[in-house]
Amino acid sequence: MIQMKQINHQFIIGKKKRKTIVPVLENVNFQIKQGEIVTIVGKSGSGKSTLLNLLSGYIRPTNGEIFIKDQNVTKLSEGDWADFRIQNLGFIFQSFQLIPSMTAYQNIELPLILKGASNIARKQQALDMLEMVGLSDHADYYPNELSGGQQQRVSIARALVVKPPIILADEPTGSLDSENEQELLNFIQKLNRDLNITFLIITHDDQVAAIGHRTLLIKDGKLQEEKVHEVHR
Numbered sequence: 001m002i003q004m005k006q007i008n009h010q011f012i013i014g015k016k017k018r019k020t021i022v023p024v025l026e027n028v029n030f031q032i033k034q035g036e037i038v039t040i041v042g043k044s045g046s047g048k049s050t051l052l053n054l055l056s057g058y059i060r061p062t063n064g065e066i067f068i069k070d071q072n073v074t075k076l077s078e079g080d081w082a083d084f085r086i087q088n089l090g091f092i093f094q095s096f097q098l099i100p101s102m103t104a105y106q107n108i109e110l111p112l113i114l115k116g117a118s119n120i121a122r123k124q125q126a127l128d129m130l131e132m133v134g135l136s137d138h139a140d141y142y143p144n145e146l147s148g149g150q151q152q153r154v155s156i157a158r159a160l161v162v163k164p165p166i167i168l169a170d171e172p173t174g175s176l177d178s179e180n181e182q183e184l185l186n187f188i189q190k191l192n193r194d195l196n197i198t199f200l201i202i203t204h205d206d207q208v209a210a211i212g213h214r215t216l217l218i219k220d221g222k223l224q225e226e227k228v229h230e231v232h233r
């Protein structure tokens with residue numbers, strides 16, 4: 001489903017004589033199968049977000065190739081990457097990234113507008129998602145009128161409304177209290193079981209890491225298999 005082949009990534013800071021090269025990832029190779037939940041851990045600054053940004057196409061690798069659903073995404077133009085992203089990837093961020101001037105319903109509907117869905121289909125699917133995350137009665141609330149846990153549920157509904165086969169999550173529980181965290185983790189596992197959605201989750205939190213079928217560790221620019229959690233399957 002997802003494959004990184006010999007990925008190297010470095011950032012270049014400054015210009016000309018003051019140029020500094022910051023190597024972040026070195027010869028990273030891994031594969032994720034459809035229906036897996038894989039969690040990625042590593043110290044602050046180890047390159048976790050960089051890895052996720054490479055998989056999202058927001059940055060391009062210095063070297064190496066990335067395949068998602070057998071498509072070599074490193075070869076896609078910006079426009080084709082944008083289309084591919086809308087069709088295949090959903091995102092969950094720590095900071096929710098909801099649009100403050102739009103209601104819960106409108107935030108969830110937005111990816112469907114971008115995808116070109118019809119009016120009727122949009123309405124039905126957005127309402128279904130609101131129901132699925134238990135917020136049917138909050139459709140017309142704006143993000144600042146919702147609790148942190150409710151905002152996170154709206155952001156998940158928005159990620160899922162286009163039914164992406166893959167969800168990339170960066171510290172998805174980072175802003176939640178322990179009750180909401182547990183609820184979200186149960187929800188991710190349910191989506192994985194019921195809809196066979198593949199999850200790649202970056203986290204600092206052991207409880208989150210443990211929902212992965214496997215956990216990968218980024219250390220000194222390299223990726224290593226940390227743990228296989230047998231209990232989940």
Ligand SMILES: Nc1ncnc2c1ncn2[C@@H]1O[C@H](COP(=O)(O)OP(=O)(O)OP(=O)(O)O)[C@@H](O)[C@H]1O
Nearest residue numbers: 011013022024042043044045046047048049050051
């Ligand atoms: N756009 C950029 N330009 C230059 N350097 C960058 C850029 N983005 C990240 N870096 C550097 O790459 C390294 C890895 O950063 P990254 O954000 O991937 O780490 P992380 O593991 O996600 O950290 P955290 O857990 O603190 O979020 C850091 O040294 C950072 O300074």
